[in-house]
Amino acid sequence: METSRQSLMNKVVESVKKQLPSGLSCVGEGERILIGRTDAGERKDRALLEIPLAPLFSRAEKSPQDAALFTTAFVERVLVIVRGQLREHRLEGAEEQIYPVLRHLSFIKRAPERWAYQPHTAETAILYAIDDREGYQLIEKNMLEETGWTIEKLHQQALDNLQRLPVPKKKQQVGPHLITFIAPTDGYAASRVLHPTLLQEMEQNRTGDALGVAIPHPDVLIIGDLHGKTGADLLTRLAYDFSSKSSLPISPLPFFWEKGELIPFLAVSHEKKHMEAEDG
Template identity: 70%
Template sequence: MRTAPEEGQLVEVPLAPLYARAEKSPEKAASLVVAFAERVLAIVRGQLAERSLQGAQERVYPVLRHASFVKRDPDRWVFQPHTEETSILYAIDDQEGYHLIEKGLLAQAGWTGEELHQHAMRNLQRLPVPQKRQQVGPNQITFIAPGDGYAASRILLAPLLEEMRRTAQGDALGIAIPHGDVLIIADLHGKAGADLLARLTYDFASKSSRPLSFLPFFYEGGELVPFLTVSHDRKPGRAPADS
């Protein structure tokens, strides 16, 4: 979820934890929504306070956005290119949510972009990486969706990807970031495995209000290589419309 307080600041509040709790306890859904709304109001009120990166080294994280998000206002954001479809931006976390870091805030702190990136990556590396695995034929699909707002960002953790590649039994390691709240890593066998990951990626991305990438990747030699499979029973992928 995104709210837009004064001066166009963007505040990110992950909805995944709310959905998960409501599904687990349907009888509490109404009270959970009320509590969530109160939380959002508190976050918006908090935007009125002066914000600074000074002393916030342990509260910054990398976040992924579709490349079109940056292209709309490239002079505003601190970012690095990631893939053809995605860019790395940065956020300051206040436990209730996070807001994206603009160049002006970085300048006020006297940090360089590289210093911000280093702080963000160190913090990302400290986060747990909970994994849920599903076996589909010979293919093992691993879902990483901790609900903290930085699920897709874990694609930046090279040691994680290298370990998954090392232990893979199939022909290729597939990776997908259909939206920000999930990272999919798949131990794939043959064309059927690649087709499976492509379908999963499309389905996840098409159901998101803010998709990242409709295309999955092969992880080869430390690089993400996008791939496309052709299916006659699926409509062609649409271009994401980041909000």
């Protein structure tokens, strides 16, 4: 397996190098790649970006036949991040381009002093991005300091912009459970969970025992009107499956929406045959 991972890393590094702007380098280290200035060599403290390879490894190992497709998609996402990071962005003048993004807490823990963020759940945190549709840049604390913005002002500006985005819904009935998929292609599907009224409205309209929510990766938000244990089992499977197939997973765990809060849970099914019959 190590040889396979090394091979994947080499392919990513080689492909990224070919497409990087001049003056930038890409090296592999352990289970991540480092993007940096050419004159910075391999020094971690001078790296422009550190991107973990674990999500790519996981996807490729589960579906080896699709490893080439996964690698191509991973490289494309890396290049989008690089393009956004290279732009000289300021908060002033870019107010309409600021959006909230969700990340797993492990992302924050790698450099907690770097990012402008707020806690979200026990699994996730809210970061913020400036998006000019050609690339995006995550907002760092020093950008707030330069502009004199508070994190509260940044958060409100991001929510105001989020509310202007459409919320397309695709509903699917699975037994007694009604599953709603929100998957626009703007990169902020999961961020819709922060919409001030979305979950409140769905909670008011539910007919089941609980409202379940999954934010497996940035490009999908899953909301379930769930009935009993089989509903919790179903959402658990969906959250895990969608998260495991993404190059940028957020949370493999689903949540219950309770009194305005997202509470993570893990359902372990001992009735697989019953669930498959019901879901079919």
